[in-house]
Amino acid sequence: MNFRLKDIVPQLITVIAVVLIFGFFTYNAQINMENRGIDFGYGFLSQESSFDVQFSLIEYDGSHSYFRAYLVGLLNTILVSVIGIIIATILGVIVGVARLSPNYLINKFAAFYVEFFRNIPLLLQIFFWYFAALRALPLPQDAEAMFGVFFLTIKGLYVPAFIWQNFNIFFYSIVAAVIAIIVIRIHAKKVQESQGKQIPVFLISIGLIFILPLLSFLIGGVSLSFEVPVLKQLATTSFIYEGGVSLPPELIALTLSLSLYTATFIAECVRAGIQGVGKGQKEAAASIGLTPNQVLKLVIMPQALRIIIPPTTNQYLNLTKNSSLAAAIAYPDLVLVFAGTALMQTGKAIEIVSITMFTYLTLSISISILMNWYNKKIAIQEK
């Protein structure tokens, strides 16, 4: 009994202390807000926001509610985080592997990249890409077309828009291809385990993913046309492109700086992971007759991934949180739209900051859970 008590008491004290501290802050805030005549409440979320946002993934204008403005900001934050994570991962893996390359030039270049980009504060890099690179870009009327259809200008990147006919058939064809690939992979594994034969799964997969959608064009009635951006004059010297899709320069600068910065850290994780696998593993795998590709795929990578994933998760979280620096260059993310404009228009500082904090917490925890799940999946399975 005594033993149990000794276990419980410290826990209890901790809980009470936490409750008391939070209680004190809440009470204090309440009293102060009452004294200063500030109401507390989340009712403002349903009110009309009456401000516009530059760039939104969902339909939004000032006649929508503050809650909708919150969603706009949240989706923009998720958009830049997802694109950033994908680019940073690809770049990070390439640079990480390049740092181990026996080629002197590649090796040193990768090392230089890592040391350069990870040692400059991120906010400065964002400003650099936005203001320095922006000034270097041409005005819309001076822009040279890339491949005849892309226009990179100071007002953004204009790309052709896809106009689909029977898009659903195309979509189903891709789903069918993916299902077929999964079935073939399972079958190939069985064949290998029972007969020792190898089926060229990779080649078949590539074939499927191209042939099925192609068929949908040929016999499924799917067609695709492009809407190329066209220059339009607003005034003597001001022009924009109309039609097509425009990516604002704020999004491009932010994605670029976040990816370039985070990729350096991921590259180091990858390098550590690969170097963390014993040399003996590679030699042992080669000695039982595996090809170099198989050595990498079946022996080195599965072990390296276990070392790479946990620190990389941290980098994904960092990237997501760092995306809040967007406010500095007018990219309408959660902080700029909701914790910025909406906070100012309503004056609901405590409510809005608490929602924003909670949102970032939820985002980070979701990434964390997803990565932990993946980490468990690739961890050593004890049988």
Added chain:
Amino acid sequence: MFKYLKQLTSLVAVFAVLFAFTTETMAAKKSKTLKNTQKKGFVRCGVSQGLPGFSNADAAGNWTGVDVDVCRAVAAAVLGDANKVKFTPLSAKERFTALTSGEIDILSRNTTWTLSRDADIGLTFVGVNFYDGQGFMVRKSSGITSTSQFKNGISACTNIGTTTELNMRDFFNSKGISYEPVAFEKADEVVAAYDAGRCDTYTTDKSGLAAQRTKMKNPDEHIVLPETISKEPLGPVVRQGDAVWEDIVRWSLNTMIEAEEYGITSANADSMKTSDNPAIKRLVGAEGELGAAFGLDNDWSLRIIKQVGNYGESYKRNIADTGILPDRGPNQLWTKGGILYVPPAR
């Protein structure tokens, strides 16, 4: 008998202590902010992060501007020295939180007086020190000379957290023009982006446009369009709930404006004590007991005029002579065709 005497003396002592306590804190009891300010020895004033003519710091860290002068006037009135001000530069987004949380005691940062701000968020506007309106700046080379030439797809750079964003939407909606709002947190970033050609137009209060134009790479390449799309009465703000402090700030501003009306300047203020006009004598502290109501001495208004100057002097020094807005427009006295009109100090 002795027993009662002892009780009586202690009772007297208690009353004496209570009375002493109450007399000592009469003025301070009315205003916690005044008491704290006098104890600290400086006025805590929130200003902009740099808007020439309104609140701008030079290389040595000296703040100047008409908004700065309001805080200096309060310091002169309350502490006797216009230099006893601690300036806190604030972004548009931070300003109200800084005031309501008690980090500053006066917000004098080209802030528009609106109903929702006055009523909702624990603030009280004390007056107007600059009548402004929102306008647009464009490049001269664009050939645009009026907002009626704006076309669909125009991109407009501005600041977040201001009435500007709302006015801009109202304006473009009423004209049926689609536009791309590009909103930055800091004014310097707006200027940099507009100057680089990111936006076709830059919109904010006209005084702000005139001031920011001086920061452009080549100011002559830009013009402010004649149209004004909103009313922007800018003025100092205080926290709700301290009526005495509110009055002090309001009447410090009013004193500057009324001093101009009666021709009292920093140079001639002392000699005005012998004036025949009772209104002038009241303003320079030679007649009446106007300071007493705030818990201040009678020279409070004289100090404002001597140390900071009247409104006209402040305007000339900060806005006209710096070439920002040489023409006073509506910010002229009502007696000279403007709309500056303050209640009488009596």
